[in-house]
Amino acid sequence: MIRIQAEDFDVGAEMAAMNGDGDVGALASFVGLVRGGKGDEKIGAMTLEHYPGMTEKKLAQIEAEARTRWPLEDCLIIHRFGRLEPGERIVMVITASSHRQAALEACAFLIDWLKTSAPFWKLEERSGGEEWVEARASDDQAAEKWAANK
Amino acid sequence: MKLLYFAWLKQKIGIAEEDITLPDDVATLGALVTWLKSRGPGYEEALGDLAVVRFAVNQDFAGLDHPLSDSDEVALFPPVTGG
Structure with a gap:
């Protein structure tokens, strides 16, 4: 499932809502926060802009790709947009599978x-x-690693 | 054709979106970029270095050789930074 939203989300509630159909043995999750930075790198806030329509389309494609590669019982991607201050949550990914390896790999x-x-x-x-x-460039390399491992 | 601009391309061009009539001799994304650059200094500056510009046609990433028709939605933006 994909959610693109301005508002915050409850990490615990989202994890608890991942049920699958009773065969879930592992939940893996990632939460991305706004990094405040130190010294000269310090930021006051960050504004996320997105492309409504394409964002939903790309995220749905990415989720579908993960589901073809790993036996996932459930999958959730939440991505926020708008102005966020340091420490605020930006993104959450949760994957649910029968076993830990599929959940962890799909989340990554x-x-x-x-x-x-x-x-x-x-x-x-x-x-x-x-x-x-x-x-x-390191982000491109991280994504390409998965393309190579397909 | 609907054109959309995001992030610093939107700032340099000065608008978020516009509707244009695709000129008859503009058949690809690359030709569209060349045509846009002739429309004013904001466009020229925004599209001066195509190494830092990405494109989408009908909400899918596309390269400069991608063919275009007047009913397409075309977006121009910097490399994405999600997550």
């Missing part, structure tokens, strides 16, 4: 692919002004 796959194919952009508020976060 999903979060790596979110970085490189979900149409979000981050504008940071710094002491010197606003700055767009640039995509990192």
